[in-house]
Every structure is written in C-alpha cells, then in structure tokens.
Amino acid sequence: MARIRELSVGYIVDSNLPFTAFESTYLQELFRQLDSDLYAQVPWGRTATKKDLEDILVSKKAAIKEELNNTVTQIHLSFDLWTSPNRLAFISIFGHFIDRRHLYQSRLLAFKRQIGSHAGENIAYTIRNVVRDWGIDGKLGVSICDNAASNDVYLRNLYTTLDASITRADTEARRMRCFGHILNLVAQAFLYGDDAASFKLQSESYDMLERVEEDVEHWRANGPVGKLHNIVKLIRASPQRTKAFKAHAKEQEEVDTYKLTEESTAELEVIQNNATRWNSTYMMIERALVKQSELSSFIQELGLEADASKRVPTADVLTSDDWNVLREVSHILEPVYNMTMRTQGWGTNEGHGRLWEVMTGMEFVLEHLENWRVLYEDQTADPAAEERYTTQGEEAGPAMGVTPTLSRQPTVGQIRERASRQSRLPSRL
Known part of the structure; x- marks a missing residue:
C-alpha cells in the first residue's frame, strides 16, 4: 500500500x-476496472494526496541528509x-x-522562492539557509554558476559567513563557471x-515599441x-507568405529532377532566430x-510583387558573397554548438558533461x-584582400564585416602553436 501511495505522489510531481x-471520474473508473479492492x-x-506528499518529503529528506553526512568528498x-x-x-x-560507494551523485537540495532582487547578498542568504538546513555547512566545496557579476558577491558573502x-x-x-x-x-x-x-536590448526595445523599420535597420547593420x-x-x-514559400519549395523540388534520390526538404520551414539565444542563430543559418x-x-519571385511591402528590400537581398559568409559562420559556430549540446545535462557514460570533457572541450x-x-x-595581410574585406565591412557592419568569404578551413601550415596555460589554486582548496 505504501508503495502505491508513493508512486501516485511521484506521478503527480x-x-x-x-x-x-486522481479525482477524475474516468481515472477512478479505470482503477476500479483494474483492481476494485485496491481502489477501495x-x-x-486531494487532501490525502497532499498529506502523502508531505510525509514522503520528510522521509526522503532524512535519507538524503544521512547520505550527505557520509560523502567521501x-x-x-x-x-x-x-x-x-x-x-x-x-x-x-x-x-x-x-x-x-564511490559513485557520483546529484541531489536537489531546494527549489524555492527567491525573495528580493537577484543581488549577490540575497542569493547568499537563501543558499546559506539551505546549506545549514541540510547540515552541510562544514563540507561545502565549490559553487557552479554563470558569469553574472552578482555571483562574485554571492561567493564572498556565503563562504566568509x-x-x-x-x-x-x-x-x-x-x-566554477558554467561551461555552457x-x-x-x-x-x-x-x-x-x-x-x-x-x-539584444536595442532589438527588444524596437520590437516592444513596434518600430519595425528601425529594427530591420538594426539587424541589417x-x-x-x-x-x-x-x-x-x-x-x-x-x-500566407509562409504557405507560399512552402508551395514554392515544392515546385522547385519538382523542377530539380536530378535530386530524386535526395531526401525532400520542401516541408522544412525557415527558422527564426533572436538576439537572446545564439544557438537559434546557428540553427537559422543551418x-x-x-x-x-x-x-x-x-x-526573386517576391521581387515581382507590385506591393513594395511584400518584397524583400534590396538592401536585405543576400549576394553570393553573403552566402559564403553565412557558410563560414556556420563552420566556425558548429563546434561551439556541438560542444554545448554534448556537455549539457547530466554526465553519462563517462562523458556528456563530465568535468574531463569540459576541460578538453574548452581547449578544442x-x-x-x-x-x-x-x-x-x-588573408587580410594581403593589401588587395584587406581592401576587399574593408569594403565588405563597410557594407556588412561591425559584427560580420571582417569575415572573409573564403569558404575553406585553415591549413596545417597556417595553424600556429600557442603557449600552454597553467592554473594555480590556493593550497587550501
């Protein structure tokens, strides 16, 4: 019986x-059909389920607290x-x-409201109370967090206290900074x-104020x-335009008879990026x-529209050089994207987020x-090439203006040795 109640609470959570x-009429009838005695x-x-949750929490917390007290690290x-x-x-x-047992473990210690601002002092106050509640204040190691400046304040407040x-x-x-x-x-x-x-903030501001033309110019730069x-x-x-693009893609596929043996891409939609998540930009380019x-x-087909608002502005039409730039951007970002996906989540099978993989991934x-x-x-050391890239840079803007349209990877002869880096930690860590 206890196991049944524990599983039911687990399902709810x-x-x-x-x-x-579980008060659903259909679900209760299903239980009756499966085992009427068990159902009874x-x-x-809701009241019984809530009480079961509270009882299970107390029981499991005691087991985890004992586990935390017996760690070898x-x-x-x-x-x-x-x-x-x-x-x-x-x-x-x-x-x-x-x-x-010398096995790696991760345990959720708290999921709770963060009162006040996200300042380092407030975060330290919350985490300090959680640490003391679990009785692990004497066993604290490192903190893994993102690069927000407030986390420096958090560290000083928590550890010195x-x-x-x-x-x-x-x-x-x-x-320990978050690799992702x-x-x-x-x-x-x-x-x-x-x-x-x-x-990012400028783009979000234009979008919020519905200043469409300025946002277009902002991205075009x-x-x-x-x-x-x-x-x-x-x-x-x-x-309507999305549907028209799909129809156009299907027509193109029918015309390109030499692609009969290739997988169809007509149903694939274009992906919209945003300035917040860089991987959305990588996926948009891919x-x-x-x-x-x-x-x-x-x-080109839209260029025949009588209504100018339905056409792609001339300044946004991608040239062959632009496509080469996008191809190189994709080559450059691909390992960053793959490493992000590989090391996220829980480490499994001696990899996929383990510390060794983060260290080697950083070097890679x-x-x-x-x-x-x-x-x-x-390439830019060549005066003619430098002049060409400078001209492209004036058109392309500060972020991508220096990217040469070469569509090739560095050769072995161009790869230079770099000085090795050493890390020094305080002796007491």
Whole structure:
C-alpha cells in the first residue's frame, strides 16, 4: 500500500499535476476496472494526496541528509534562478558529491522562492539557509554558476559567513563557471560584437515599441546574419507568405529532377532566430543553407510583387558573397554548438558533461577559433584582400564585416602553436 501511495505522489510531481488529478471520474473508473479492492483501499482525494506528499518529503529528506553526512568528498553546489510566467522568482539548488560507494551523485537540495532582487547578498542568504538546513555547512566545496557579476558577491558573502578564515583568493578559487554559459558568451560576442547585450536590448526595445523599420535597420547593420534574420522574419510574418514559400519549395523540388534520390526538404520551414539565444542563430543559418536555392528563387519571385511591402528590400537581398559568409559562420559556430549540446545535462557514460570533457572541450573550441583567426589574419595581410574585406565591412557592419568569404578551413601550415596555460589554486582548496 505504501508503495502505491508513493508512486501516485511521484506521478503527480513528475507530471506537474494538481492534487485533484486522481479525482477524475474516468481515472477512478479505470482503477476500479483494474483492481476494485485496491481502489477501495487507497484514498485518492486531494487532501490525502497532499498529506502523502508531505510525509514522503520528510522521509526522503532524512535519507538524503544521512547520505550527505557520509560523502567521501566535499559537497559542491550549483544553482540557477528562474522567473515564472506570473513573475515570481525561484531558485533551484543542487548538491554534487561522491557517496560512500564511490559513485557520483546529484541531489536537489531546494527549489524555492527567491525573495528580493537577484543581488549577490540575497542569493547568499537563501543558499546559506539551505546549506545549514541540510547540515552541510562544514563540507561545502565549490559553487557552479554563470558569469553574472552578482555571483562574485554571492561567493564572498556565503563562504566568509560560513568560515571567517577564508580569503578573497579562496572564494575566487571556489567559483566554477558554467561551461555552457561561457560558450554562449563566446558565440554572442562573435555574432554581435563586444557589446552583445546592448544589441539584444536595442532589438527588444524596437520590437516592444513596434518600430519595425528601425529594427530591420538594426539587424541589417549586423551583416549577412542580420539580412538573413530580416528575410526569415518577412517570410514568417504572414501565414500566407509562409504557405507560399512552402508551395514554392515544392515546385522547385519538382523542377530539380536530378535530386530524386535526395531526401525532400520542401516541408522544412525557415527558422527564426533572436538576439537572446545564439544557438537559434546557428540553427537559422543551418536551415537557410539547406534551403539556399529555394530562398534565393523565392526572393526573386517576391521581387515581382507590385506591393513594395511584400518584397524583400534590396538592401536585405543576400549576394553570393553573403552566402559564403553565412557558410563560414556556420563552420566556425558548429563546434561551439556541438560542444554545448554534448556537455549539457547530466554526465553519462563517462562523458556528456563530465568535468574531463569540459576541460578538453574548452581547449578544442579555443584551438578551433584561434586557427580560424590565423586564417583571417593571413588573408587580410594581403593589401588587395584587406581592401576587399574593408569594403565588405563597410557594407556588412561591425559584427560580420571582417569575415572573409573564403569558404575553406585553415591549413596545417597556417595553424600556429600557442603557449600552454597553467592554473594555480590556493593550497587550501
């Protein structure tokens, strides 16, 4: 009986259902049909389900607390903040450790309201109370968090409160930055320049104020990536135009009889990016490259429209050089995207998010980007090439103006050795 009640509560929690879920007439009749005696013995009402949840929480918390007290390592924390659709702030806190069986474990320590602003002092106050509630304040290791400046304040407040002898260098050494967030910042800087946050805020401001033309100009200044953004937005802005693009793609596929053995791409839709999630830009480019011929011919078809608002502006029409730039952007961002996807979530099978993979992945991405930079430097060293790229840069804007349209990868001879890096941690860590 206890197992049945535990499973029913697990179903409610895992599926994010209300306590009234088992009061459904259809569900109750299903239980009767399966086992009428069991149905009669188990209370299925909201009050009983809520009480079962509270009892299970107390029981499981005691088991986890014992597990935390018997770890063979320190307990390392990770946390993140989230704002719900109804504007309530929540914080989730996980503990990571090796248990006495020498197995890696992660446990959710708290998911609770974050009162006040997201300032470092407030975060430290919340996490400190959670740490003390679990009785692990003497076993705390590092904290895994994103690159927000407030997290420096959080670290100083949390660790110095728990141990007054901890120095500033000690707290800094206890900060482990989120690899996925670092990759996000790298890609954002590559796509939108040094001040990617300002680019995003400006776009969001134009969108909120419905200043369409200014938003189009804002993206256009970002070069081929921005021009593609505007084209995709124009296509997706109207259900009729989206349907017309699909119909056009099917017509193109029928004409291209030499592609009979290839998988159909006619039903694939173009993907709209945004300035917040860089991987949406990568996916937009990848899909556009797959549908390049369809997009190019559809833009030409729209150019025949009598209504200028239905045509792609001349300034947004992608040239062959623009497509080459997009192809190179895709080549450059592909490893960043793959590494982001590979290392997210829980580590499995000795990889997919394990620490060793993050360390080697960081070196892999850095070397990849440095090799491409060498290629660009070698090409722009040629006066004729530099003049050509400068001219393109004036048209393309600051973010993509320096990208050469070479559509090839660095050769072995162009790859240079770089100095190895050493990391020094405080001796007490």
